Amino acid sequence: MLGTACAEPREVVLPPPTAETGPVWEPSADLDGDGFKPSEGDCDDGDSDVNPGAAEVCDDVDNDCDVEVDEGCDDTAETGDGA
Ligand SMILES: [Ca+2]
Ligand SMILES: [Ca+2]
Numbered sequence: 001m002l003g004t005a006c007a008e009p010r011e012v013v014l015p016p017p018t019a020e021t022g023p024v025w026e027p028s029a030d031l032d033g034d035g036f037k038p039s040e041g042d043c044d045d046g047d048s049d050v051n052p053g054a055a056e057v058c059d060d061v062d063n064d065c066d067v068e069v070d071e072g073c074d075d076t077a078e079t080g081d082g083a
């Protein structure tokens with residue numbers, strides 16, 4: 001008998017907000033306060049060191065949001081330990 005099934009309150013468990021889901025993504029916001037919004041080319045609006053106006057530094061991160069990572073670095077030909 002399933003006649004009472006619909007009368008039972010369905011337990012809905014929503015996952016708590018975590019770092020995985022993050023805050024509600026607001027494309028028009030400048031979350032890291034570096035002066036660049038995602039709509040303006042900020043490819044990591046959670047890191048104020050990463051934006052189109054940043055200088056590329058050798059840290060395995062595309063600091064200036066031009067897709068290329070660590071361009072201009074001399075020692076990035078090999079990403080391994082090289083030894
Ligand atoms: Ca930003
Ligand atoms: Ca770059």
Ligand SMILES: [Ca+2]
Binds near residue numbers: 059061
């Ligand atoms: Ca870099």
